[in-house]
Structures are given as C-alpha cells and as structure tokens.
Amino acid sequence: MEPTALPALAESIxxxxxxxxxxxxxxxxxxxxxxPAQFPKSECEAAASWVAEALRTEGFQDVALxxxxxxxxxxxxxxxxxxxxxxVLLYAHYDVQPPLDENAWHSPPFTLTERDGRWxxxxxxDCKGGLIMHLTAxxxxxxxxxxxxxxxxxxxxxxEQGTGGLERYAEAHPELLAADTIVIGDTGNFRVxxxxxxATLRGMTLVRLQVxxxxxxxxxxxxxxxxxxxxxxxxxxxxxxxxxxxxxxxxGLTSDAGWEGLQYPEEDFRRDAKVLDGVELTGSGxxxxxxxxxxxxxxxxxxxxxxxxxxxxxxxxxxxxxxLRVPPGTDAGDAAKLLSAHLESRxxxxxxxxxxxxxxxxxFRADTSSPAxxxxxxxxxxxxxxxxxxxAGQGGSIPLCNTLASLYPEAEILLIGLSEPDAQIxxxxxxxxxxxxxxxxxxxxxxxxxxxxxxxG
Numbered sequence: 001m002e003p004t005a006l007p008a009l010a011e012s013i014x015x016x017x018x019x020x021x022x023x024x025x026x027x028x029x030x031x032x033x034x035x036p037a038q039f040p041k042s043e044c045e046a047a048a049s050w051v052a053e054a055l056r057t058e059g060f061q062d063v064a065l066x067x068x069x070x071x072x073x074x075x076x077x078x079x080x081x082x083x084x085x086x087x088v089l090l091y092a093h094y095d096v097q098p099p100l101d102e103n104a105w106h107s108p109p110f111t112l113t114e115r116d117g118r119w120x121x122x123x124x125x126d127c128k129g130g131l132i133m134h135l136t137a138x139x140x141x142x143x144x145x146x147x148x149x150x151x152x153x154x155x156x157x158x159x160e161q162g163t164g165g166l167e168r169y170a171e172a173h174p175e176l177l178a179a180d181t182i183v184i185g186d187t188g189n190f191r192v193x194x195x196x197x198x199a200t201l202r203g204m205t206l207v208r209l210q211v212x213x214x215x216x217x218x219x220x221x222x223x224x225x226x227x228x229x230x231x232x233x234x235x236x237x238x239x240x241x242x243x244x245x246x247x248x249x250x251x252g253l254t255s256d257a258g259w260e261g262l263q264y265p266e267e268d269f270r271r272d273a274k275v276l277d278g279v280e281l282t283g284s285g286x287x288x289x290x291x292x293x294x295x296x297x298x299x300x301x302x303x304x305x306x307x308x309x310x311x312x313x314x315x316x317x318x319x320x321x322x323x324l325r326v327p328p329g330t331d332a333g334d335a336a337k338l339l340s341a342h343l344e345s346r347x348x349x350x351x352x353x354x355x356x357x358x359x360x361x362x363x364f365r366a367d368t369s370s371p372a373x374x375x376x377x378x379x380x381x382x383x384x385x386x387x388x389x390x391x392a393g394q395g396g397s398i399p400l401c402n403t404l405a406s407l408y409p410e411a412e413i414l415l416i417g418l419s420e421p422d423a424q425i426x427x428x429x430x431x432x433x434x435x436x437x438x439x440x441x442x443x444x445x446x447x448x449x450x451x452x453x454x455x456x457g
Contacts, residue, residue, distance in 0.1 A: 079153075178407075204361045
C-alpha cells in the first residue's frame with residue numbers, strides 16, 4: 001500500500017458517509033422480512049431491486065435478480081478489475097428479522113433514526129449496513145485510482161429464515177460465485193473499536209415439535225386431573241433439553257468443549273445481554289465456551305392460548321419451534337437427528353409427538369493462517385490505530401459459509417461486519433455505529449489494496 005493511500009481513502013470514506021446514511025435509510029425502509037405469512041413478498045422484491053440498481057449505478061456488470069429455490073431473490077453483480085487481478089466475493093443479505101413488538105422500539109423500526117450517536121432501525125447492522133459498507137469501500141477506491149481486484153457481490157434474500165435458497169442455487173451454478181477470497185460482511189467486532197474477524201460459526205438446526213393428546217379441548221373442571229394435557233406434556237418435553245444449571249442436554253450430543261482464544265468476561269456479557277440483577281447465567285465453563293464452542297438450545301416459540309381470552313380448557317394439542325446451535329466439529333444433520341430422537345423419547349403419558357425439520361445450516365471454521373488474514377490484519381491495524389486484529393467465534397449461523405467452503409476449497413473466507421454487541425441485532429432497537437461503519441468501510445478498502453499487492457507479489 002502506498003504511504004498516501006490511507007489518508008486519501010480515509011478522506012474519501014468520510015466524505016461518503018452522508019450518502020451512506022441516506023442509502024441505509026432507504027434500505028431500512030423496506031420491510032424485507034422473508035416470511036410472506038407476516039410481511040408482503042413485495043417488500044423483499046423491492047429491496048432486491050434497490051440493491052440491483054445500486055450495483056448498476058456503480059458499474060457492475062451481469063447484474064441479476066436470482067430466483068432461488070426457496071422462493072426468494074438474491075442479487076448478483078460483477079465488477080471487472082485489472083487484468084490478472086484476483087477475484088473477491090463480497091457478501092451481505094438484505095432480508096431482516098421481524099421487528100417483534102413495534103411498540104417497544106423507541107423509534108419506528110423501519111425508519112432509520114439517529115439517537116445518541118447511533119443509527120436505529122431493523123437491519124441497520126444486520127445486514128443492510130453490511131451492504132452499505134461494501135458499496136462505500138468500493139466507491140472510495142474508485143475515487144482514489146480504481147478498484148484493484150475483480151469484485152463479485154451477492155446479496156441474499158433469505159438468510160434470516162435459514163431456508164437455504166442461495167446455498168442450493170450456488171450448488172446448481174458453482175461457477176457464479178467462484179472467487180479467490182470471500183468477505184462475508186455479516187458478523188461484527190467483539191466490541192466497538194476493537195477490530196475483529198470471526199473464525200468460527202455455530203451451525204443450526206430448527207425443528208417444529210407437535211404434541212397431541214386428545215381429539216379436542218376439554219373443560220378443565222369436568223375432565224382436568226385425568227385428561228392428558230398436551231401443553232403440559234410439551235412443557236415437560238422442552239424442560240428435558242436443559243440440565244439443572246441451564247446447560248443444553250440432548251442425548252448423544254457432546255456439550256463440554258472449550259474455547260481457546262479471545263475470552264468474554266462474564267461481567268461484560270451480563271452487560272451486553274442486559275441480564276437482570278440477581279439472575280444467573282446458564283451453563284458452565286467460560287462464557288466463550290458456552291456461546292462459541294458448545295451447543296445451545298432455544299425455544300423460539302410456543303403455540304398455546306394467550307392469557308387474555310383463555311378458557312378453562314385442557315389442551316388437546318400444542319406446538320413449539322426449537323432451535324439448536326451446534327459448534328464446529330458437529331454435523332448439523334446428525335445433531336438434528338439426535339434432537340428429534342430426544343424429543344420423541346421424552347413424551348410423557350404416551351402423548352403423540354411429531355418432529356419436523358424446519359431449517360438447517362452447518363457450522364464453520366475459517367483458516368486464519370491464510371494470506372488474506374494477513375492482509376486483513378494490516379488493514380485493521382491501519383483503520384483502527386493502536387489496535388490489533390482479534391479473532392473470535394460467533395454463536396450465530398451463516399449457512400452459506402460452508403456451502404462456499406465446499407464449492408471453493410481453495411478460497412479464503414473472512415468474516416467481518418457491524419453486528420457488535422451494542423447493535424442488539426434480532427432484538428428491538430437494533431442500531432449501527434456510524435463510526436464503525438466508517439472504519440470498517442476503510443478497513444475493507446485497505447484490505448482490497450493489501451490483498452491485491454500480496455496476490456501479485
């Protein structure tokens with residue numbers, strides 16, 4: 001990297017931040033939850049069209065809306081670089097989590113709102129902000145001599161739903177996303193101001209659990225005490241998934257692995273997770289062990305009568321959606337089978353239990369010894385003066401990572417992004433730090449320069 005590159009790029013990116021805010025506001029305004037049962041499909045289609053037009057404006061070629069097998073669209077584009085330059089694939093997703101209780105937001109979830117030095121809105125960090133990060137880095141490079149590598153961009157439309165549309169599309173069209181290095185812009189720094197790459201991701205399996213005990217609901221006064229209650233049976237089954245200390249317990253699934261590397265102090269975790277005073281953390285071992293190296297079960301939802309309007313009835317049926325996160329070294333498919341067998345074996349009173357898989361993604365482990373990581377470390381050192389690149393794990397899942405690693409075993413995969421703890425992704429009042437957006441845009445621009453230099457010797 002030329003000595004003048006850092007200040008010049010930093011100046012360009014700073015000047016681009018007002019545009020980044022405007023565009024992020026436009027993207028956040030799309031209610032692009034990839035679940036037609038909750039939100040119109042047209043919202044996702046409009047967001048995809050916005051991304052496609054943004055790529056065309058930046059000179060991308062072969063821009064296309066890819067109809068993936070799960071009924072959603074991913075956006076693809078290719079920006080040619082200098083002859084002989086390596087190819088870098090930049091990934092983000094434009095779909096978002098549902099807003100949950102919109103009344104709990106301090107500002108409308110789909111209106112980007114500045115407050116206390118942060119920008120609030122659903123998808124601001126996860127992961128519409130990641131797409132803006134990519135665009136800002138490329139624009140700055142274009143202002144300062146041009147993009148030094150061939151660039152491919154893929155923006156997914158169903159990452160949050162875990163339905164695997166892009167993975168299956170990539171497997172059917174393996175040449176499309178081929179690259180020398182892949183930058184996944186969907187994780188985050190361990191803390192604001194501490195540059196971090198994510199080396200591992202837990203995989204996930206998602207199952208729907210149905211419990212049936214009666215042909216129909218019964219009056220609890222007339223039949224309660226002898227009639228088998230499906231909701232009570234469901235609660236007992238779900239309780240079997242945790243030990244007394246809250247550790248995940250699925251028959252046959254190893255749950256005692258340890259994490260070596262960057263640690264997560266318990267007091268910091270309590271603050272980040274907003275754990276109430278007096279409430280204990282669950283599990284054993286270090287926090288890093290529990291969230292990065294071990295499986296974790298979560299009951300995502302239960303179908304049962306709400307308190308308001310409930311009748312005095314013994315329930316005939318009850319359902320739950322259960323998520324199981326699994327660490328690298330555990331096959332998500334094998335974990336799904338173990339989870340299903342566990343749930344079926346714990347049914348009390350001969351209750352009928354049906355378990356259906358609803359989604360799955362494999363865990364991921366990156367090779368941090370590759371040249372791309374050296375280039376990223378140099379970029380982060382320059383963009384975050386006085387700090388060194390840290391390597392952490394992440395408890396979440398990005399199923400596409402393993403698909404890409406399988407399709408392109410020689411490609412180097414790096415994970416960075418804007419989802420640091422203060423961002424509160426997947427919760428109400430999600431936000432992004434504009435300073436992090438600026439510094440990570442600079443990081444990515446510097447990385448592309450460093451990577452080109454290392455790749456060409």
